[in-house]
Amino acid sequence: MLYISYIDNPQLHIGVWKKMNGQLKVFKKAFPFAALTFVYNQVAYLWDGERVIEKKRALHRKEYMEVLESWISVLGIRQTYIRYFLSDVFFIKLLKFLQENSIKSVVELATYPYDNEFPFGVRKFEDEIYRKEIPRYVERIATYTKHSNIWGIPCFNLANGYDMDQISVIHHDRRKNLLTMIAVSLLFYWQGFERIFEGMRNYYNTGWKREVNFVLVGTGKEEGYYKKLVHEFFLDKYVYFCGFKKEKELEEMYEKADIGIGSLGLYKRSDESTGSALKVGEYCAHGLPVVCGYQDTRFPKGTPFILQVPNDPSPLDIQSIVDFYDSLTQDEEFSNKIRKYAEEHLSWEQIMRPVIEYLSDE
Amino acid sequence: MEQRNIDTLESLLALYAQEFDCVLMNYRYMGMLLDEKNVENRIHHYEIERIYIYGTDSLGMQLCHVLHDRVDILGFVDKIGNKKIPISGPRIFDLCDFEKSYRDEYVIVTLTKYFREISSDLRPFVPSEKMLLIGEFLGDIT
Numbered sequence: 001m002l003y004i005s006y007i008d009n010p011q012l013h014i015g016v017w018k019k020m021n022g023q024l025k026v027f028k029k030a031f032p033f034a035a036l037t038f039v040y041n042q043v044a045y046l047w048d049g050e051r052v053i054e055k056k057r058a059l060h061r062k063e064y065m066e067v068l069e070s071w072i073s074v075l076g077i078r079q080t081y082i083r084y085f086l087s088d089v090f091f092i093k094l095l096k097f098l099q100e101n102s103i104k105s106v107v108e109l110a111t112y113p114y115d116n117e118f119p120f121g122v123r124k125f126e127d128e129i130y131r132k133e134i135p136r137y138v139e140r141i142a143t144y145t146k147h148s149n150i151w152g153i154p155c156f157n158l159a160n161g162y163d164m165d166q167i168s169v170i171h172h173d174r175r176k177n178l179l180t181m182i183a184v185s186l187l188f189y190w191q192g193f194e195r196i197f198e199g200m201r202n203y204y205n206t207g208w209k210r211e212v213n214f215v216l217v218g219t220g221k222e223e224g225y226y227k228k229l230v231h232e233f234f235l236d237k238y239v240y241f242c243g244f245k246k247e248k249e250l251e252e253m254y255e256k257a258d259i260g261i262g263s264l265g266l267y268k269r270s271d272e273s274t275g276s277a278l279k280v281g282e283y284c285a286h287g288l289p290v291v292c293g294y295q296d297t298r299f300p301k302g303t304p305f306i307l308q309v310p311n312d313p314s315p316l317d318i319q320s321i322v323d324f325y326d327s328l329t330q331d332e333e334f335s336n337k338i339r340k341y342a343e344e345h346l347s348w349e350q351i352m353r354p355v356i357e358y359l360s361d362e
Numbered sequence: 363m364e365q366r367n368i369d370t371l372e373s374l375l376a377l378y379a380q381e382f383d384c385v386l387m388n389y390r391y392m393g394m395l396l397d398e399k400n401v402e403n404r405i406h407h408y409e410i411e412r413i414y415i416y417g418t419d420s421l422g423m424q425l426c427h428v429l430h431d432r433v434d435i436l437g438f439v440d441k442i443g444n445k446k447i448p449i450s451g452p453r454i455f456d457l458c459d460f461e462k463s464y465r466d467e468y469v470i471v472t473l474t475k476y477f478r479e480i481s482s483d484l485r486p487f488v489p490s491e492k493m494l495l496i497g498e499f500l501g502d503i504t
Contacts, residue, residue, distance in 0.1 A: 010503065041497030042387055042474060052503060057495060059477055060383035062376065089376050122382065126375055 001031035001359070002077045004068060004094075006085035007038045014246065015278070016110075020083065022163035022348040024049050029349070030356045033075065039064055046071060065090040069097055079359040080105040081142075086123055087130035095137035104359050107134070108142040108158075112150055142355055156355050159298050160278050161348035162285045169287035169339045170254055172329070179322055180213045181291070182257035184250065184279050187220030192265020192293060192313070194229055199316035201233040212318055214261070215240045217253050254286050259325055262292035267311045285342040287335030289328050291321055298345060304328065305338045384475040387497060388421055391472075394500045395428045404499055405432055410468050414439050416480055417472030418454060421496060425472055426451060436467060441483065461487050472496045 003024055010017040020036055027034035028049060036047045044058040044067040054071075058064040071077070080098060084107050085091075098105050111117065118124045135152050142156040149155055185191055196214055203212065216226070216239070223241065230239045245253055260283025266275060275294050283290045289305040290296075299306050307324045309316055328334050344350060394400065412434040415422050426435055430451075437453040439460045455463060469488055471480055474495060481493055 040503055041390075041501050042495055043498060043502060045503055047503070055502075057477070057498075059474055059495075060380040062380060088379055089372055090379070122375075122378060126379070129371075129375075 001027050001034040001079045001081070002068075002072060002075070003027060003034065003036040003081045003083070005036060005038045005083040006064075007083070009040050010038055018163070018166075019160070021049055022161060022166075023081070023352060025163060025165075026348045026352045026356065027081065030360065031079065035075075037068060037071065044068070061088060061090045065094050068094060072098075072101070072103065078103060081355065081359070082107045084109050086118070086127040087134065088123075088126045089130060092130050092133045092137070095134065099137045104361075105138065106140045106142050106156070106355055106359060107138050109150060110144065112143055112145055112147065140355075140358055156358070158351055158355075159346070160281060161351040162281055162342065162346050164285060164343055164347045167282065167285040168251065169285075169335055170257065171287075171335060172258055178211045178213065179259065179325060180215060180257050181259045181261050181321070182215045182217065182253060182283075182288075183261040184217040184245075184253070184282065185220075185263070185277075186218050187216065187222040187226060189222055190265045190269050191220075191222065191263050192268065193222070193226055193261070195264045195293075195309075195313065195316050196261065196318075197226070197229045197233055197235060197239070199318045200235050200238060202315055203318035204235070204238070208319075210322055211238070212322065213238050213240065215242060215253060215257065217242045217245050217250065219244055254288075257286075257288060259321065260284075260286070260288040260290045262290055262294070262296070264291075264293035264309065264316070265313075266294045267313070281342065281346045284338055284346060287339040287342075289325060289334075289338065291316070291324075299341075303341075305334065305341075381475070387474055391421055391496050391500060392424060395424050398428070400500065401428055402432070404501070405429075408468060408494070408499070412436055412467045414455070414460070414464070414467060414469045415452075415472060416440075416469050416484075419472060422472040423451075425470060425496065436463070439469065441480075457483060464488060466492060468492050468494060470494050470496055470499050 003020065005020055007013055007016055007020070024034060024036045035053055036049070038045055038047065039058055042057060042059050044056050044064050045052050046054040056067045058067045080103055082105060131151070138153055140156060141150050141153045142158050143150060144158055144160065146157060147155050183191070183193060193216070200212065200214065227241060230236060242253060260280065262280045263275065263277060275296060280290055280292060280296050281298065289307070291307045291309060293309050293311050295301065295308065296306065305328060307321065331337070410433050413429070414436050415425055416439040418438050418440050422438060429435060435452045437455050439455050439457070441457050464487055466489070469484065469492060471477055471493065473480060474497070477495055484493055
């Protein structure tokens with residue numbers, strides 16, 4: 001089985017890289033052989049999840065296609081999973097090659113529709129010409145949207161998954177008189193974290209009983225605005241801006257957290273009221289309860305460990321978050337239960353199951 | 363007639379794609395050459411002391427500029443050897459002279475578009491592990 005990607009420089013795309021490796025791990029369990037391909041600095045790599053199996057120079061797209069075809073032939077590949085980038089003559093030739101050799105394939109569209117992401121240029125022109133040919137060669141598409149078919153091709157509707165082996169569950173010290181909220185995200189306007197700051201101002205202006213902190217991991221355009229608000233609201237003691245963290249440092253941040261905060265400002269982006277942000281799943285995988293301003297499609301309404309707040313600009317009621325946390329923690333096992341939900345619904349193993357069943361079916 | 367037009371468009375787009383990819387990579391390499399720490403690391407990685415640069419284009423000159431204090435640049439290589447470099451710098455070898463002077467040093471190729479032809483010219487006397495695309499020199503996945 002070959003997982004074909006067109007990602008160039010995995011070091012720059014940490015999130016995508018993590019995701020592809022999570023999927024690859026599942027493919028490796030399902031098939032006798034599975035490897036991922038990508039390109040970096042005009043070299044094509046065959047990667048088994050831990051090491052480079054082989055590399056070959058691929059100076060441009062045509063050569064990459066030729067390298068892929070040679071790997072497929074030499075390794076006796078019978079299935080491919082292709083992370084789509086854009087169509088061009090070489091992509092279509094590759095699809096044709098796969099079809100002619102009866103290699104079962106699924107094409108993943110990480111983003112759809114994607115036209116606005118490439119507003120102009122010859123690549124867009126090429127894509128518009130050649131993507132029309134995709135339905136001749138592809139029988140299944142995997143997408144993260146709700147489309148039942150794209151370009152007339154039936155879809156697998158995936159959600160973002162997690163490699164549970166890489167995420168440890170946080171065990172809380174519930175006796176402490178401190179509650180720490182964490183948000184791990186880029187600081188863009190749709191996060192709506194000003195609602196938390198206003199809520200914290202209200203909370204600290206009334207007879208509060210428990211200290212509540214808010215840790216923000218990540219940077220972004222709103223950082224300056226958020227810092228200004230925190231200062232104006234006299235919250236400097238309670239709000240921490242940690243900047244971008246990854247791997248061990250990020251896990252250390254998670255260890256201090258009691259509740260994860262999802263986006264609270266989706267109402268600012270047209271009429272969006274649903275989503276499936278990576279971070280909410282990650283909180284869940286850590287065994288953290290979540291406060292969220294929208295309906296996350298991966299959790300049924302009324303999921304006990306998700307506190308869904310209105311999708312509007314109103315300040316958050318911090319006392320109600322404290323109460324939500326206290327009621328959850330009556331159950332000693334609550335972290336493990338949240339984690340179990342993640343394992344059963346959000347792991348790549350579960351999410352990729354229909355794709356694997358399709359690819360495995362002779 | 364229509365089929366011929368489609369074939370022509372297809373060939374044009376395919377050619378364009380190859381040109382575009384190589385030009386795009388040259389921009390990236392120009393940027394990567396500004397990362398001095400990375401350049402230092404890569405010199406240590408390959409344990410480079412002396413090199414030849416194949417290509418007297420702007421990328422070749424930029425590479426020379428970045429490396430000249432760090433390694434011994436034995437010269438530029440150009441197939442015909444008649445390119446004029448607008449700086450006082452290393453000698454330019456044509457292929458014949460280069461073959462006579464070559465002693466198992468690394469050769470970094472900056473003309474990525476012509477790499478296949480260049481490597482076929484060099485293969486008779488330059489070991490393949492000593493021939494590096496500039497992209498390979500600047501970064502790889504291990």
